[in-house]
Amino acid sequence: MDCLCEIIQCLVALAVAALIVVLLIAHLTAGMVDLKRHEKEKFFLTAAGEKEPFPSLHDPSSLEMSVVVPAYNEELRMPVMMEEALEYLENRRKQQPLFTYEVIVVNDGSKDKTTEVALQYTRQFGADKVRVLTLVKNRGKGGAVRMRSLFRTFLMYGFHFLVWFFCVRGIKDTQCGFKLFTREAALKTFSSLHVERWAFDVELLYIAQCFKIPVAEVAVNWTEIEGSKLVPVWSWLQMGRDLLFIRLRYITGAWKLESPRKTD
Template structure:
């Protein structure tokens, strides 16, 4: 009997490993072209991107993943630049727009916006093919120059002025250069802002929160708000380890932060739904469930571990 149980356990373990190997995203190495950027000062000649391993050269990097966002990006960027220019005392900053292999004119629009604001440090990076939001965010962070790095969606759904709430909270929780502050919409549940938003988003929200609790990763009330601030040191610890390339990459980041005992705070932010969501109800719900299983399984079985980034070591 004991032998049979042991054999069944071994078979289950092997089966789980095989399933995880099949379902897990494959590592993607950036091409030489993807490690370059265009800007107002160099609109046609690509310039090499820096590495997250380099010393910071600005106080803030704003990383904007963009997939077919030629319409929603301009108003979002105008709001972003207006706020950054209004902050006193002034901060040095860059805006890094990562075009995730768009099939529309996102890159061209981004470069036009950069040219229209030549005094701003706006860099445009294009991935050769669509890799997923997580991959685009990771690519931006691995080549950001800021002491603090903000991820923000291109749709403008989050109020950019709330960056100051995240910044103040980071000042409170940062310890030994480590910290993550999560913009949260949890306070909006039950309010008109959520009750009146699309059925698709509400179904995804409630279903996803149930899954997070079921899989034991519900310690953050809103993991999916695309408005999060990281210190550079924390980014160096988390992003080289990130595997998930699709919608729930945030969950893996927060799990890694928990594993590494990084201070994490959640701050309420304003949010409103903006037309043009890329979420597909059926397929993305199934994809989120699969990715949750993949995340938990890989870390539980030790296939995935946090990557230790040594001083001076380059990360791509």
């Protein structure tokens, strides 16, 4: 019995020590997230190839809708999405003359011709409707695709459990890439965002719930185009790590919720 008690005490001590180490790592590495923008990322190219400053969420609103399209090596898949999206937006504009929009393609450090393909739509529709932001280096984008094998399904459900346990409750699919924000909600959530890769959706929703921003899930028709850049096993492991750090960094105060200044 004494031996069993000693074993239990050792296990508890190891668990406490491991928790302390994880807390220290989460806290000490919180400031290592690079949120600075490169000077080149502050401009977009017009149809004539001239540089213009990129608008900010902090600027007064001038459009009814902004569609942000994260893209990494998407020269082949982008035309399908862009043509369908722009057709819908243009038809809506014809039906509602006061409706205004912009599509912002964010080239996430692609190595292919993603920027060149996107700029074709800038030339076709104008830089007031299609703007291309090319990031100097790949920063990553949150999102997930449906997994089919047993192992991938296990990882997916494991990830959803971790999301529920650590960060966000009441949302069935945090990783859906189709999210709609009001300008005020976008300003509040993105001003506090730290995670840049696959788990960024979870942090966004975590921030939204902390600010008590209403969140609703609405069914839409979604067509998955082959060619996702998600690497199954590694991406899930990376997301699991990020989920743990999101929770720990906020509860320890390493990350704080920002209160953005009001805009008109």
